[in-house]
Every structure is written in structure tokens, then in C-alpha cells.
Amino acid sequence: MANFPRDVSATISKLIGKKIRNEMEKEALKKFQEIKDEMIQEFLNHPVTQEIKAGPSASNSSGTLGGVSNLFAFIGFEELDDPIKPIIDLLNSTKMTYGGLSPMGIKFIIFLPEAKDIFSATPLPWATGRSWAEGIEKGISGLGFLLRNSSNSSRSGAAIQSSVKIRSGKYKNTQYISYIINKYDKKFKKLND
Numbered sequence: 001m002a003n004f005p006r007d008v009s010a011t012i013s014k015l016i017g018k019k020i021r022n023e024m025e026k027e028a029l030k031k032f033q034e035i036k037d038e039m040i041q042e043f044l045n046h047p048v049t050q051e052i053k054a055g056p057s058a059s060n061s062s063g064t065l066g067g068v069s070n071l072f073a074f075i076g077f078e079e080l081d082d083p084i085k086p087i088i089d090l091l092n093s094t095k096m097t098y099g100g101l102s103p104m105g106i107k108f109i110i111f112l113p114e115a116k117d118i119f120s121a122t123p124l125p126w127a128t129g130r131s132w133a134e135g136i137e138k139g140i141s142g143l144g145f146l147l148r149n150s151s152n153s154s155r156s157g158a159a160i161q162s163s164v165k166i167r168s169g170k171y172k173n174t175q176y177i178s179y180i181i182n183k184y185d186k187k188f189k190k191l192n193d
Helices: 006-046 049-051 072-075 085-091 115-120 130-136 178-192
Strands: 097-103 106-109 127-131 147-148 159-161
Touching: 006 049, 006 085, 006 106, 006 130, 006 178, 049 072, 072 130, 072 178, 085 115, 106 178, 115 127, 115 130, 127 130, 130 178
Parallel strands: none
Antiparallel strands: 097 106, 147 159
């Protein structure tokens, strides 16, 4: 470009830079969407998600309750609730924007919800301030008092809490939201490598 006047060289560099940026953004956006789709699919295929989506009459396919009742009834969702929807909405809000130039090309900024955002959007039906999604990871008490019983006084219509302990047994903590967010945060960060 030494043969061109300075202003022509600058214009050519700018046009080439813009074309390269557009191509890099297009490729990064494609990879971003693949990772986002994979993340949402992993969440939807998780045994806990599957069990909760199956509603109050499902089996305890996640193994978290030792086969006693199911997570939907144990957590105490209303029969027509869709407890998975707020999580899907937050995962779908994940986005990528242009973050400027870097020494290696272009930098992107990923907006991924944190586990705490999801925990805030998933309150226990009977204990506001506590998250059922966080409880999946850290534990939810009361399994020993759970009666699998159709009842009008049951939120889910499939189980109630007894006033006396009727069994031994303990809820089995399970990797869930924090694991998925951490795993995909690392994958998204590789887009800037």
C-alpha cells in the first residue's frame, strides 16, 4: 500500500478490516449458537429436568429421592406449574456482542446468566427466599415426612407432608445448574481464544 496516498491506504485498510471483522463475527456467532444450543439441550436432557417436566405422576428417574415419589410432588409445585420455564428463559437470554479488537483479532463479550440468577428465579413454592434449583444441588429436607398420596390439600395433587417421620432416607444431592453454567462458561470463553 506504500504506492497509494495515505488517505487511500487508510480507507482500504478500514474496508479490509471491516470485511474481516464481519467474517470473524459471523463465524464466532455460528460457534456461539452451537454452544448455546448444546447448553440448553444438556439442561433439557438432565434427569432432574426430565423428571420435573414429567409432572406429579412421574417416577423418581433422577434417583434423588430413592424412588419415593418424584421431584415435582416432593418440591410441592402446583399441578399445572411449569417450573422449568424460568430457567429456559434465562438460558435463552444468553447472548454475544462485539467487544472490540484484540491483539489476536476480535474480542466478544458473552452474557450468560450466573447460577445465582437462576436460583433467584426458582423459589421453592413453600419457602420464598430458597431456591428449588439450588436445593437440587445442596439438598432439600423433608423426604422422611413425604407421603405419596392423592389429596386435595396437596399442591401437586400427588403427595403431602406427614406431621410425623414415616421413613428413613435422605435426599441425594445432584449436580445441576452450577455444573451446567460453569461448564458452558468455559466453552463460551474459548470463543475469545
